[in-house]
Amino acid sequence: MSFTLAIVGRPNVGKSTLFNRLVGKRLALVDDQPGVTRDLREGAARLGDLRFTVIDTAGLEEATDDSLQGRMRRLTERAVDMADACLFLIDGRAGVTPVDEVFAELLRRRGTQVILGVNKAEGRVGESGVLEAYGLGLGEPLALSAEHGEGMAELAVMLAPLIEAAEDASEEAETDVDLGEDEDEGRVITAEKPLQIAIVGRPNAGKSTLINQIVGEERLLTGPEAGITRDSIAVPFIWDGVPMKIFDTAGMRKKARVQEKLEKLSVSDGLRAVKFAEVVVVLLDAAIPFEQQDLRIADLAEREGRAVVLAVNKWDLEEHRQDKLRDLKEAFERLLPQLRGAPLVTVSAKTGRGLDRLHAAILKAHDVWNRRVPTATLNRWLTGMLEAHPPPAPGGRRIKLRYMTQVKTRPPGFVVMCSLPEKLPESYSRYLVNGLRESFDMPGTPIRLHMRSQA
Ligand code: GDP
Ligand code: GDP
Numbered sequence: 001m002s003f004t005l006a007i008v009g010r011p012n013v014g015k016s017t018l019f020n021r022l023v024g025k026r027l028a029l030v031d032d033q034p035g036v037t038r039d040l041r042e043g044a045a046r047l048g049d050l051r052f053t054v055i056d057t058a059g060l061e062e063a064t065d066d067s068l069q070g071r072m073r074r075l076t077e078r079a080v081d082m083a084d085a086c087l088f089l090i091d092g093r094a095g096v097t098p099v100d101e102v103f104a105e106l107l108r109r110r111g112t113q114v115i116l117g118v119n120k121a122e123g124r125v126g127e128s129g130v131l132e133a134y135g136l137g138l139g140e141p142l143a144l145s146a147e148h149g150e151g152m153a154e155l156a157v158m159l160a161p162l163i164e165a166a167e168d169a170s171e172e173a174e175t176d177v178d179l180g181e182d183e184d185e186g187r188v189i190t191a192e193k194p195l196q197i198a199i200v201g202r203p204n205a206g207k208s209t210l211i212n213q214i215v216g217e218e219r220l221l222t223g224p225e226a227g228i229t230r231d232s233i234a235v236p237f238i239w240d241g242v243p244m245k246i247f248d249t250a251g252m253r254k255k256a257r258v259q260e261k262l263e264k265l266s267v268s269d270g271l272r273a274v275k276f277a278e279v280v281v282v283l284l285d286a287a288i289p290f291e292q293q294d295l296r297i298a299d300l301a302e303r304e305g306r307a308v309v310l311a312v313n314k315w316d317l318e319e320h321r322q323d324k325l326r327d328l329k330e331a332f333e334r335l336l337p338q339l340r341g342a343p344l345v346t347v348s349a350k351t352g353r354g355l356d357r358l359h360a361a362i363l364k365a366h367d368v369w370n371r372r373v374p375t376a377t378l379n380r381w382l383t384g385m386l387e388a389h390p391p392p393a394p395g396g397r398r399i400k401l402r403y404m405t406q407v408k409t410r411p412p413g414f415v416v417m418c419s420l421p422e423k424l425p426e427s428y429s430r431y432l433v434n435g436l437r438e439s440f441d442m443p444g445t446p447i448r449l450h451m452r453s454q455a
Contacts, residue, residue, distance in 0.1 A: 002051065003052040003085075003163045003167065004053040004055060004082060004083045004084050004085075005053070005054050005083055005084065005086070005087055006055045006057065006080060006083035006085075007019055007054060007055070007056050007057065007089060008057050008080070008086050008087070008089070009057075009088055009089035009103060010090075010100060013090055014089060014120060014146040015056055016056060017119075018087075018089065018144070018146035019041065019056035021149060021152075022043070022045035022047060023045055040075070041055065042055045043056075047152060047155065047159065048152075048153065048156040050156055050159055052163055057072075057076055073106065076106060077106070080107070080110055083112070084162065085112065085114070085115065086107060086115070087117050087155075088103060088104070088114050089119050089144075089146075090118055090129065092127075092130060093129065094129075095129050095132050096135065096136060100136065101136065108137065108138070113162060114138050114139070115158050115159070116136060116138040116141045117155070118130045118142065118143050118144060119144045120145060120147070121143035121144060121150070121151070134422070139421055153305055153448075156408065157407050157448055158415070158450055161407055161415045193243075194236055194244050195279065196246075196247070196276060196278045196279070197245070197246050197247070197277055197279045198273035198276055199273075199283055200274065200282055200297050201282055201283035201285075201294060201313075202293045202294060205285045205313055206313040206314060207283055209350060210313065211235075211248060213350075213352050214355065215246060234247060234276070235248050239359055240356075247273045247276045247277060270297050274297070274301050274304050277301075278410070279307045279309060279366050279369070280301040280306045280307070281310075281358070281362065282297060282309070283313050285312075285313055286314045286324065286328075286346070287314060289328060289331065290335050295335055295336065302336075302338050302339055302446050305446045307411070307444075307446075308339055308365065308444065309343050309344075309358070309361045310332065310339075311345050311346075311347050311361075312328060312344065312346045312347065313348065313349050314348065314350070315353065316353065318346075321346075325346065329344060332344055339444055340444065342445075343361035343365060343443075345357040345358050345361050365444060368444065368445045369409070369410055369411050369412070371409065371441075371442055371445075373412075373436075373440050375405045378405065378414070381435075381439055382403075382416070382432075385435050386401060389431060391424060392425065392428070399419055399424050400419040401424075401451075402417045402418070403416070412448070413447075413448040413449075414447070414448065414449050416449065416450070417452055417453075419453070420453070421451035421452065421453045429449055429451070433447050436449075
């Protein structure tokens, strides 16, 4: 029996859209199976390394207003009974509605495992919806965009331990998805697969100059592969013995060949580059570093969970380098605290100076991004952290953090079993994340830490 996730929520929140994204074409219609309602769809879902069954409670749109509440309730209850866990979706743009509260109440009373998803949260529009969703009392809400595929990695992080637990529970289960096996697979793949990098930054920062300097004009023109979009290519090359692939947009390429008039790198190009890459190099112009656009793209790369390297270009033009470097580091810490510890290197795309430092920084960032801490080590560490600085005791009940495991890499994601996750202050999570960075040498990489309540 495979792990089953039910997607529930009121009509129009995006359940079918998410279902389709998870299932793709691997749809199994269960309409004519006895005992299963026609309103439930079932499919084989795939999310990263995870495989599970998903059921969708769509088909309520046809319901008349009168019968809607009742049908919705029955359908949801049936789905909940069939499933190991529920993904309860709300619409982040609409916020929490009274109907959502009815659902939340129903789910709470049934005592099922619930992941609360705030959908339609692409970009930042869903932020207030996410905050409101805390009020439903179903734990930490997860910002999602079913349509744009955002938040899928985070969803995988939350599902992985549930699936693992379900599979451990059913001893007769086939030897299917095994995290240990994955780990080995991952290592082999990273050793063989080219490291994917992207260079992003404001127009004129020197991106095409840098790409040319790294890749070399000749190799840039030979053997480009079809990119992920019509306008982009992924250029394979070897940099100091390391196979890499660099994301290049048509805009950069054209400019590199014929000195054409400045073409602005559009926001969507930057976005695509970030999505493509494992390591994102944010290229700053030393004369005008940390402009709004630089900050936005660096933040985006962090939120997308990419390894980030900051490279300050046109260093050949700088005269007071010591002072400048100190100012840059200070500005970096102040303006991009979410990337604390990420490498900052100075380069000259024009002369090629500093490219060895950039190379080393990319490899280091990639390595950290792939790091995995064994569970036993992690729990010894957690015990020490709890002793050094115990969690608060709101209303006299001390919050207990009992067990911790790393559920994914690229970037590192951890789940902590917590007695009152909704009561644990953000500052305590930060304390743990900063501790992880220090104790396990994981500077600069995005770290995802999720508190799960213990059933
Ligand atoms: P369901 O009734 O819950 O199954 O909802 P649907 O999947 O049919 O989606 C309802 C509407 O919301 C459709 O118009 C979708 O295109 C739209 N939608 C779904 N997911 C997203 C999303 O992530 N962002 C935005 N902006 N719209 C979405
Ligand atoms: P892009 O828009 O980010 O691709 O930037 P380009 O690569 O087209 O560079 C913009 C301008 O900055 C060009 O005139 C380059 O010659 C110049 N440039 C790029 N890198 C350097 C550098 O390291 N030093 C100096 N002095 N100029 C540079």
